Amino acid sequence: MAVLAHQRTIDELGTPLIDTDFCVIDLETTGTNRHEDMITEIGAVRLRGGECTGTFQTLVNPGRAIPPQITVLTGLSDALVATAPRIESVLAPLLEFIGNSVIVAHNASFDLGFINAALERSGRDRLVGPTIDTVALARRLLRSEVPNCRLQTLADRFGFPHRPSHRALDDALATGDLLHLLIERASAHGVHGCDDLMELARIGRHPQAAKLKLTDDLPRRPGVYLFHDARGDVLYVGKATNLRQRVRGYFGSDDRRKIGPLLRELTSISSIETPDAITAEVLETRLINRHLPRYNRVGTRTNKYCYVRLDHQSAWPRLAIVKDPSADALHLGPIRSRRQATLAIEALQSVVGLRRCSVRLSRSYIADSDAIACSAAQLGVAACPCAGLVDEAQYRHHVEITAAAFGGDLAHLIDQLSERMAGLASQQRFEEAAEVRDRADALLTAVARRQLTDALRAAGRVEITDHRTIWTIDAARLIDARSHAQLATSLPVDPPEPSEPDRPLRRDGFDEALTLARFIQANHERLEVLEVSGRWLFPVVTSDRLPNLDRVSDETSDAIDPAAGSVGTDGVGDLDQTIEHPAGSAAVDALSGQ
Secondary structure, three states, X not given: OOOOXXXXXXXXXXXXXXHOOEEEEEEEEOOOOOOOOOEEEEEEEEEEOOEEEEEEEEEOOOOOOOOXXXXXXXXXXXXXXXXXXXXXXXXXXXXXXXXXXXXXXOOHHHHHHHHHHHHHHOOOOOOOOOEEEHXXXXXXXXXXXXXXXXXXXXXXXXXXXXXXXXXXXXXHHHHHXXXXXXXXXXXXXXXXXXXXXXXXXXXXXXXXXXXXXXHOOOOOXXXXXXXXXXXXXXXXXXXXXXXXXXXXXXXXXXXOOXXXXXXHHOOEEEEEEOOOHHHHHHHHHHHHHHHOOOOOOOOOOHHHOEXXXXXXXXXXXXEEEEOOOOOOOEXXXXXXXXXXXXXXXXXXXXXXXXXXXXXXXXXXXXXXXXXXXXHHHHOOXXXXXXXXXXXXXXXXXXXXXXXXXXXXXXXXXXXXXXXXXXXXXXXXXXXXXXXXXXXXXXXXXXXXXXXXXXXXXXXXXXXXXXXXXXXXXXXXXXEEEEEOOOOXXXXXXXXXXXXXXXXXXXHHHHHHHHHHHHHHHHHOOOOEEEEEOOOOOOOOOOOOOOOOHHHOOOOHHHHOOOOOOOOOOOOOOOHHHXXXXXXXXXXXXXXXXX
């Protein structure tokens, strides 16, 4: 039966180092190839609070001859290991000894590589839990004091109580001595928890490493962090499920474009704790809208959001992109860029053929006998009422299809667009098929977002809970988030102004509404509705996506990547999508529901 690989939670990794259980491991092997060579000896030491709490040592019969040079180096011979157990018999007691501890090794990739290869051969799960490599940490903290970071060199230089001897248990004990020295040295860098120690190995000689002290007081809790410059202005706003771990991750070896300039300007860090990740995402959105930090690309441009308008009450309605919605028209949006709005309009017009000219036409308009159809009408891709070439009843039918699409009824459009895309792909006109796909995806994305946010607005004032946190939402805005033991309060950043009930969402409130709606959509099965003043419509059945082109033609998957050029992804202010955060974040994906 497979033994589950050990894995610790973020909270456990934040445990003070003095309270952390470490398991130091060392191996002797017949060579350096983990797939061909075999383990000949295993030594392990359990450490806690600077004390040894147990040891594990066993010879292992490798099932093959030990090379002479290995015998000279380690003293292990074929005769010595002949009666030793095979590795299959050793793995179970070794895993039991390791337990839920943090694994430590000197050149951890070597030792864990051999152990995981043996686990895989025996049908067991790999070890995937937290690991500390003392070679990497020694290079970070001790390299200036020694010619190299070999275990023997370090033991000689710092006078370890245990001496390495190329025997597994001796080397594991010496590595334990090295670990204690490294923990002592790391404390000068603000390292207090296991997560800090693992991150320190990746930080290397970062030019801004001295600013790590700015993270000393950050909690290991969800929340929002703000980077400030020397004048106190906000440079960047981000969210995290573990504030301390996320912010310290900036000081890693990542050298992507905007991280260096950001850290050079950084002089202070502030944070706001939240009870959960979704509240952190909402506060991040509000703070970005308030401060417009120049290092936040996504989420700072709500003033550029736009709407697709259908003036359905006019004599000959048409589609247009507008900055602000009007009271006498239907709108789709807000949409985050004019380009995406244009693609959505093109998807609609390719099926319904509404007029594209901007000539004002009254209900009493009569076309001149010599009127010439516009170029789009001559190409057969648009109606032309200004030339008198349109049947009014048919045109009104197209308007109704468009209005229905705004509300989520896309069946007719999806059928038409899918058929057109498949036809182009079958003719190997892949670039044109990709254009159809991108237009359709822009439309479907805009409609799905409207359906989600409309469902949230329909709920009115609502309280929901996952039995840990209670969220109060009103008019698609988060009013409060608290644990069951807390009284209702208000969030530390005020919500945006509410949108008028009979009008589209305001641009400055759209990101927050979509974040909340997606969270509810993705987690509706585990959420309980405590109170609702309106209609509860979740889960929302959003519009179907277009089929991938590779289902139509085997050749299409190579010619058109279904993910390429997609317009269905977005972000609020997450660094992963703005200045390429080194640690990365799964929070947006986890809460997306798309």
